Amino acid sequence: MRHCWVTAVLLSLLASSSWAQSPNEDGLAFFEQKIRPVLVQHCYSCHSVQAQDAKKLQGGLFLDSSEGTLTGGENGPALIKGNSVDSRLLKALKYDGMEMPPSGKLSDEIIADFAKWIEMGAPDPRHGATPIKPKREINLEEGRKWWSFQPLRIVVPPSGADGLRRQTPVDNFIVAAQTQQQLQPNGPASKEKLIRRAYFDLIGLPPTPEQIDAFIQEASPRAFEKVIDGLLESPHYGEKWARHWLDVARFAESGGYEFDGFRPGAYHYRDWVIRAINNDLPYDQFVRMQLAGDQLQPDDYLAASASGFLVAGPYPGQTTVKTIEGIRYDQLDDMLMTVGGSMLGLTLGCVRCHDHKYDPLQQKDYYALAASLAKTEHGPRMIDPDPAATRQAWDRYQQAHQPLVAALQKFSVEQLPQRFAAWQSSELARQPDASRWQIMEPVALDAERAFLKWLPGGLVVYDGHFNPGSNLFRRGQRRNVGSADRYTITLNTFQKAITSFRLDTLADKSLPQRGPGVNGDGSFQLTELKVMARPLDGNPAETPQELKLKPVFAAFEDKDQPLSHAVDGNPETAWVVRSTAKKDNAAVFELETPLAGFAGGTELTFELKFRDLGIGRMRFSFSTEPNPATWAGDLTPQHVGEMRAILAANANKLPDHQREAMVRWFSPFDVETAKIYQAVRDQIMAEPRAALTEVYTTVAGGQDVYLLRRGEVDNKQGKAEPGFVQVLLPTNAAVQPANGQPASSPTDPRIALSDWMTSVDRGAGPLLARVMVNRLWQHHFGEGIVGTPNDFGAQGERPTHPELLEWLAAQFVSGGWKLKPLHKQIMLSAVYQQSHEVSADNLQRDPTNRYLWHFQTRRLDAELIRDSLLAVGGNLDSSLYGPSILDQTPRRSVYLRVKRSELIPMMTMFDAPEPTQSVGERISTTVPTQSLAMMNSPFVRQQAEKLALRIRPAKETPLAQAVDSAYRIAFARIPSEAERVQMLAFINAQNSIIAGDPETKTTQALVEFCQVLLCLNEFVYID
């Protein structure tokens, strides 16, 4: 916006003007000659009394008098006498910061004249009564008196003359107004009409013939109430009513602008809305979760899905440093406009550049709200949608572990000693000596991001990973996944005098670029490798030690990023191994002092820290030889070496306390031992994983927000602090308490915002309630009590039934902000249940049905038209939730993909809104493309064909019966005799012009008939 609405400045500043001085004659002549003509020609059109009269005054600046010039406009004085350099007028002429006149820069000569004139003291004879408007100050006290900003009132439903239909208190209000207007309300609608109305209103689908029959046959006075209860319990209720909220939330699944990037995790917000509505989540909670779910319940799937609301708006696909700041303020504006429109019925977008023209909303309120959202960025997060299930799986996993361990223990006592003794005496001596390198068998594995599993041969293998930022329940704990992976590998040994370790990193075709790293290019960057040695038996007399490693050899080494970087204690440097050779790699580290080893065995813990992801396939070996120097030499498993070491330390006998350990070492040599060991190992490897899902939502980030004069990012006026809309607080408060807490308490600003938003006595609660009950009313009656559901301000319409709105809002709040009872309250009223018929008298008195003397006929929304077509065709897939789908699906339309640049034609054609701004009310248009779709689209033809099969399941079905069923399916009623006759005549006539055998002809004629029904207004209108 280049210019914003104009405010004039306070007159009081004028007192200081210096027009008492007598200007010198030369100066005045100069003014007349050089200055005045330019002002007249280039400036007066926007900066003069005349301009003001023509409503063209810009910036509140008058340049047609000395006073106006000196006082200046919105930006302050236009000139400072004698100081041309700091005078705004001259800067503007020089196009320095501001560009005036906007049509083009004036000549250097003219600009020099102005500089000279200002330096002369700006002699100016134009004194006059410049009518400077007093600045429009927003009076908050007055503002709070606006009807929708007042506290909730307790309203008693009016009583009235008897004899008029009053079924619920709602009727008392309606009837009172009708009586005043001398309107005679209609009687009740037929049961057929009523059930069709209720079905479409609550679940957005037509009733089936069976459902209609059941309702008609039920004589109980509570029959309709039962229907309502049933529908409110249907999961399709959430699908229907979520769509209304998705309109006001400008929900879409892509970024718009350049490339319109798809947001695969955006649908969770839609599902959350459906679920919340189905569960009748209290509306204040519904609002709080959308504003601050991620803060109120960090890492909770539902909460994160809910706050997707804030960031559902468009965002450019290409940004640069040059554009990013402006884009950020546009994004904040999108959030505020949506919050304002959807929750408060306020046009907050108008306050970005200036105080509101009509409502008591201050620009600083806007930036206070913006500051509340300052730390809100958008992006995908990986979240476990069902952590309880993950936890249960973990518990089950742990429980499953115990019996296996017990079996192992039992085996080690009952069977192992004999088996080992036999093998020891006959086989051990035949085993070869350990080779230079002994491959170590892992005992335990853990990683920050990766899933590691071990394979025979001491292999540690990558098996998937989590994305950074994921929060999940893993190994009995909730944790946030970092971006740098870290492997922890535990190994045991009983051998002494270990001199060196060797790390093999192996290529494999399962890895990116064949590895050995897991990063996209097959590389890994090992920043640090640490090895800790601890006594295996936990003997407190022995001290754990960190081993000092010397890099000796690496098969792959970049001279700038050598192996030594992995052991230099500096986390900033790394040994980098790229995937060039696609061959196996290895590195050798020598211990500065050989590891003597602990008496009861040694536990070695290798900690490998990486940049990003780690190694895909690896194993550790050690050597007890004095100088292994290179990686040459044989590799054998450590098992035999361990057995010999244990025996050597225990007089050549297996001691009781090493039996369990011996199961591991002995397992390759004995089938029964292997079974027992394998069972434990397999179970360990079956560790359950959290099934993470990508949720597009709020993520941490963002930066401070500044108040922007005229909404321009280059015009910052100081940092904005979080706060609320002042007029929606009980009193003017510099420091705004959130739920009674002082602002200094470290409440998250968005939690504070959600507290204020939903607080009935200290915040925006009353307005929040009014706006929502109005939406509910609107979708039951076609129009709200306030006709402008997104604008409850001065520019919006006033309520037709203010007392009713107030009463409903109070009911809503006192009933715990629940929607379902409110639906029922409304639908049980006589005014809801009345017929649609139009009487001439009433029409004359109230042509727009403002006083609801008849039920307003209205067209179905786009989604419901498509859903109904599928339903009558008998092929609606009524499964719930999940990722969005493109057009070709029999699922309900609420699950269709909403991509901003590729909106589905069938939806937009029937007025589904652009998902770019909050839309509270759809416009129902009628265009020929709709008719073309009904006449020619394969989809509609298909549904007609399916309906034709449905109404005539067998050849023997009489046509009249088929016609009747079609009417019942499509219109929830039986045709009149005249209709039936005409339709049968049509079918016969079609039959006569269709070619083919009699059966084909009949079927085809019925298709034509069914399509006629689908094209009738009655199909897409409810009354």
Place this chain on the structure above:
Amino acid sequence: MAHENSMNGIALPARRQFLQRAGLGFGSLALASMLHQESNAAPSVGGDPLALRSPHFPAKVKSIIWLFMTGGPSQVDTWDYKPELQKRDGQDLAGSDPKTGFFTTSGKCLKSPFEWKQHGESGSWVSGIFPHLSQHTDKMCFLHSMHLKQNNHAPASIELMCGTNRPGLPALGAWMTYGLGSMNEDLPSYVVLHDTRPRGDDQIWSAGFLPKTYQALSLDARRKEAVDNLLRDSKHSDAQQRAQLDLIRQFNNEHAASRPSQVDLAARINSYELAYRMQMAAPDALDLSKESEATHKMYGLDNPDCGTFARQCLLSRRLVERGVRFVQIFAGKGVNGDGSVNDVPWDCHSDLETNHRSCGLYTDQPAAALLADLDARGLLESTLVIWGGEFGRTSDSQGSKGRDHNPNGFTIWMAGAGVKGGFHYGATDEFGYKAVTNKVHVNDLHATLLHLLGLEHTKLTYRFNGRDYRLTDVAGNVISDILV
């Protein structure tokens, strides 16, 4: 049904007239007389929103054809000749501002690689890439001082068509139809022609918050069936469909008769007839085989270098002849390696010369033919042709021979009804880098176009979410100097 729909100062849709046209029964007559009494109320969306409306003052332009040069052509290589730039090739560009482009530019002048000549009585300079269009300079009114804020394609295209860069606002064509109604009953009033969809996609031709009635029909040159659902199912004969429609009309009339306050029912009855007619009229309008061999040749339909654009230009003439108000063609054709991508063909980041020669070749002959053809048929007296893209290019180089985006100064021209021919308005600096004289912002351009259509831009408003929106946001001045 009252609505947040206001058209300050514009004649309300003549609902009575509409009802008569719809040929309705008795119920509507009662309603008609009733509506007459409340004719000062806000127009109902149930009425015919496409009914022809009187402009605020007599219009000079009935239709606009906008040849949208997608990707942003370079002003200094097309219509804005700068001898100083030619002279100082490789030297520092005075006043170069690193914030201008989208990427990074060198700050060194890059001269235009094309040969420049003066043309016509006006002596207008034109670069050598337009041998055909240069013969029409005396019809053209050049705006050399265009500027806008956004420096990337989608936001700039949205700003150029919708007035500000935020998506979700209605585009010029939607505002036009909203303000004036439709001049024809068989075709949409706002048609977009494209092959690869331009970057920013249908956000550029959005109806935004306006009723969908004002939405553009976009015709994709790559698709066989131009309009969805225009063709009857092959198993479905005309006789069958006609019989269906007759029955539908009868039953719908009966349905509407008992719901006299429901104006949209009548509109919907009528819309089946309109659809039936459109089914006939649209294929006819789109059928270029009805044009002569000579016309095909003049536009270059069979020329592989420009055939697609030629078809689109010829089609736009046929649409305008049939009363379509606004036709917009997104055009240009880059080649591999010139830095452009299909959805932004004029986007000459890496090889200006190759790119602009290719895009010139693609657009020159058909555009020139369109001007000549419209002129010959007298249509240029009521039609305005606009040539221009979403921004210009930097006068300094990007890489060694490319140019970056430049929203601070670029040229568009208009030719035809209401504007001076052979006229140059506004100017960039001596390097063609920045508009300095008589600057024209998008809002000014829109104000002027609406003025030509007979609409006062400050009065063409639509209330949405409590605000009276305008195409020109809160700015815009009519450029009266260019008007005839």
